[in-house]
Amino acid sequence: MASVESSPLNELRGRSGPLGAALDPVVLLLVAAAIALLVGCLRSAFFAQLTVEGLGLGAVYGGLALALVLVYRATHVINFAQGELAMATTYVAYQLMQWGFSYWEAFVATLAIAFVLGTVLQLAVIRPVQHRSVIAAVIVTVGLFILIDGVVNWIWGGNFKFMRSPFGTASFRVGGVTIQHLYVGMIGVVLACVVLVWALFRFTKLGLGMRAAALRPAAAAFVGVRVEWMLTLGWGLAAVLGAVAGLMAEPSQLFLTPTLMQQILVYAFAAAVLGGLESPAGAVVGGLAIGVFLTLVVGYVSAIGAELQLPVAFAVLLAILLVKPSGLFGKREVKRV
Amino acid sequence: MSTRLPALGSLVVVAAVLSALPFTLSDYHVALAAQVGIFFVGVLGLNILTGYSGQISIGHGAFMAIGGYTTAIMSRDHHTNLVLTMVMAFAICFALGLILGLPALRLSGVYLALLTFALAVSVPQLPLQYSTFLGGSGGVQSSTTVSNVWLYAAAWTCSAILFALAWLVLRGRTGRALRAVRDSEIAATASGVSLPLYKTFAFGISAAYAGVAGSLFVLATNGFAQPTEFSVTLSLQLLIGAAVAGLGSLWGVLAGAAFVGLLPQVSTSVPVIGSAHGRDVVFGAMVVLVMLVLPGGFAGLFDRLRALGRA
Numbered sequence: 001m002a003s004v005e006s007s008p009l010n011e012l013r014g015r016s017g018p019l020g021a022a023l024d025p026v027v028l029l030l031v032a033a034a035i036a037l038l039v040g041c042l043r044s045a046f047f048a049q050l051t052v053e054g055l056g057l058g059a060v061y062g063g064l065a066l067a068l069v070l071v072y073r074a075t076h077v078i079n080f081a082q083g084e085l086a087m088a089t090t091y092v093a094y095q096l097m098q099w100g101f102s103y104w105e106a107f108v109a110t111l112a113i114a115f116v117l118g119t120v121l122q123l124a125v126i127r128p129v130q131h132r133s134v135i136a137a138v139i140v141t142v143g144l145f146i147l148i149d150g151v152v153n154w155i156w157g158g159n160f161k162f163m164r165s166p167f168g169t170a171s172f173r174v175g176g177v178t179i180q181h182l183y184v185g186m187i188g189v190v191l192a193c194v195v196l197v198w199a200l201f202r203f204t205k206l207g208l209g210m211r212a213a214a215l216r217p218a219a220a221a222f223v224g225v226r227v228e229w230m231l232t233l234g235w236g237l238a239a240v241l242g243a244v245a246g247l248m249a250e251p252s253q254l255f256l257t258p259t260l261m262q263q264i265l266v267y268a269f270a271a272a273v274l275g276g277l278e279s280p281a282g283a284v285v286g287g288l289a290i291g292v293f294l295t296l297v298v299g300y301v302s303a304i305g306a307e308l309q310l311p312v313a314f315a316v317l318l319a320i321l322l323v324k325p326s327g328l329f330g331k332r333e334v335k336r337v
Numbered sequence: 338m339s340t341r342l343p344a345l346g347s348l349v350v351v352a353a354v355l356s357a358l359p360f361t362l363s364d365y366h367v368a369l370a371a372q373v374g375i376f377f378v379g380v381l382g383l384n385i386l387t388g389y390s391g392q393i394s395i396g397h398g399a400f401m402a403i404g405g406y407t408t409a410i411m412s413r414d415h416h417t418n419l420v421l422t423m424v425m426a427f428a429i430c431f432a433l434g435l436i437l438g439l440p441a442l443r444l445s446g447v448y449l450a451l452l453t454f455a456l457a458v459s460v461p462q463l464p465l466q467y468s469t470f471l472g473g474s475g476g477v478q479s480s481t482t483v484s485n486v487w488l489y490a491a492a493w494t495c496s497a498i499l500f501a502l503a504w505l506v507l508r509g510r511t512g513r514a515l516r517a518v519r520d521s522e523i524a525a526t527a528s529g530v531s532l533p534l535y536k537t538f539a540f541g542i543s544a545a546y547a548g549v550a551g552s553l554f555v556l557a558t559n560g561f562a563q564p565t566e567f568s569v570t571l572s573l574q575l576l577i578g579a580a581v582a583g584l585g586s587l588w589g590v591l592a593g594a595a596f597v598g599l600l601p602q603v604s605t606s607v608p609v610i611g612s613a614h615g616r617d618v619v620f621g622a623m624v625v626l627v628m629l630v631l632p633g634g635f636a637g638l639f640d641r642l643r644a645l646g647r648a
Contacts, residue, residue: 273448318452
C-alpha cells in the first residue's frame with residue numbers, strides 16, 4: 001500500500017486564499033461549535049465550568065496527540081508506548097522534585113531527559129523495524145509499553161505518589177463561574193509548547209529539514225537532509241511533548257500512578273484520528289474537542305458516569321472512523337494497486 | 338495450522354508429551370502448563386486474524402473478558418455446567434466478533450490497531466458502571482471452582498479441539514481466500530473473494546477463540562472474574578503471542594503461547610529484579626529483542642533451522 005503523493009502543483013492549487021479557507025465546511029463546523037460553546041457558557045455557569053475543565057484536559061489530550069502525530073507523520077508508526085513514556089518522564093520529574101529541585105527547574109530538566117530518552121529509543125529499537133511492517137513496529141512499541149511500565153513499577157512501585165501542584169489549588173471567579181488556576185495553567189503551558197514546536201517547524205532550517213524528511217524522504221535526502229537523523233529528532237520532540245502532557249495531566253488526576261496515561265492515551269488516539277492523524281494542528285484541535293465533549297457528556301448525561309468515559313471515547317473513535325476516516329484535516333489516502 | 342496435514346509425527350509427540358505431563362509435574366507446574374494451554378487457544382485464534390487475514394487487533398483481551406464474564410455469570414446465576422459456559426462464551430464472542438468485524442472492514446493497519454486498543458481499554462470499565470449485573474470492581478465469583486489438573490485437561494482439550502477446527506477451516510477454500518485477502522484485497526476481490534464475508538468471519542472466529550480462552554482464564558483465577566484481571570496488558574500479551582508465533586505453524590503457536598504464558602512467571606525468579614514488578618521488565622525487553630532478532634517469529638526461526646538441517 002502506498003499513498004499516492006500529490007504533485008506540488010496540486011498542493012498549490014489546494015491552498016486557497018483566506019476566503020476559501022473561511023468557507024471550508026470543517027472551519028465552519030468548528031466556528032459553529034465554538035459559538036455554541038460560548039453561548040452555553042454565557043447562559044449557564046455550570047456549563048462554563050465544565051467547558052473550562054474540558055479545555056484544560058483537552059489541551060493535555062492534544063499535547064499527547066500531537067506527539068503521536070509527529071511520530072506518525074515522520075515514520076508511519078503509531079507509538080503505543082507514547083503514553084507510558086510520558087508517564088515515565090513524569091516520574092522523573094517527581095524524583096527530581098524529591099531531590100529538592102523546584103517545580104519549574106524539574107520541568108525543564110525533565111523535558112531535556114525526555115528528549116534524550118526519545119532519541120535513544122528511536123535509535124535503538126525503532127530504526128531497525130520501522131521499514132519492516134506495520135505489525136512489527138506496533139509490536140515493538142507494545143513491548144516498550146510493557147517494558148517502561150515494568151521499569152517504573154520496579155523503581156518507584158505502584159503506590160500513589162503526590163506531587164506539588166504547579167498552579168496551587170486556588171481559583172478565581174468570573175461572573176459566577178469558578179475557574180481553577182490549574183485548568184488555565186494546563187491550557188497555557190501546553191499551548192505554549194505547541195506554539196514553540198510550530199515555530200521550530202515553521203521558522204528554522206532544522207524544522208524545514210524535519211518536515212522535508214517526513215513528507216518527501218527521498219527528495220529530502222537528495223538535497224542533503226540527513227533523513228534518518230531528522231526522524232530521530234522527531235521522536236525526541238514527540239517525547240518532549242509527551243512529557244509536557246504527562247506533567248500537566250498529573251495535577252488533574254490528583255496523584256501519580258503508573259497508569260496515569262493509559263486512559264489519556266485512548267483520548268489522544270481519538271483526538272489524533274479526529275484531527276486526521278497527519279495534521280499537527282488537527283491533533284490539537286481534536287484534543288480540545290474531545291476534552292470538552294467528554295467533560296460535557298459526563299457532566300450532563302446522567303446515564304453516563306465517569307466510568308463510561310472510556311467506552312464513550314471508544315464510541316467517538318468508532319464513529320469518526322466510520323463517518324470520516326480521514327478526520328477533519330487529513331488528506332484522503334489513495335491506494336495504488 | 339499449515340494448509341497441508343501437519344506432520345502427523347509432531348502431532349503425536351505433542352499429544353503424548355501433553356498427556357504425560359500432569360503425572361510428572363508438581364501441582365504448581367501443572368497450573369503453569371494450563372496457563373500455556375489457555376494462551377495457546379487465544380494465540381491460535383489471533384493468529385487466524387493477523388496471520389491469515391492480515392488484520393491487526395490489540396483488543397482481543399476484551400473478548401477474553403467477555404468470555405470470562407460469561408462463564409462466571411452463568412455459573413453464579415444458574416450453576417451451569419462449566420463446559421456449557423465455554424460453548425456459550427464461544428458463541429457470544431463469535432457473534433460480537435462478527436459485529437466488530439463490520440466496522441473493521443473499512444479500516445486497516447494502524448486505524449484498526451487504534452480502534453481495537455480503545456476497545457481493550459474500554460471493556461473493563463463496563464463492570465464498574467453496571468455493577469449489579471457485572472459485579473463492579475469486586476468481580477463475579479462463579480459457583481464452582483476447579484482443580485489445576487481439571488483446568489490443565491480442559492485447557493489442552495479445548496486447544497486440541499480448536500486446533501482441529503482451525504485446521505479444518507483453514508486448509509481449503511476459506512484459508513486460501515483469507516490469505517488472498519491478506520496479500521492483496523483488490524486482487525482477491527477481482528478473483529471473486531467476498532471481502533466482507535471473509536474479513537468479518539476471521540474476526541468472529543478469532544474472537545470466539547479468545548472467548549474460550551477467557552473462560553479458561555477465569556477458571557484459572559479460582560473462578561473469579563475481575564476487571565483488573567482483564568487489563569489492556571492481556572490484549573497486548575495475546576498480540577505479542579501471535580506475533581512471536583509467526584505464521585502458520587503448530588510449533589510457532591506453541592512457542593508463542595509458552596512465551597507469553599511462561600516468561601512472566603519464569604522471570605519472577607530472575608535475581609535482582611525478581612520481584613513481581615520486575616517481570617514486566619524482562620517480558621517487555623524480551624518482546625522487543627525477539628522482534629528485532631526474529632523477523633518471522635518462531636515459525637520463521639523453525640523454518641530457517643529446518644533449511645539449515647537440509648543443507
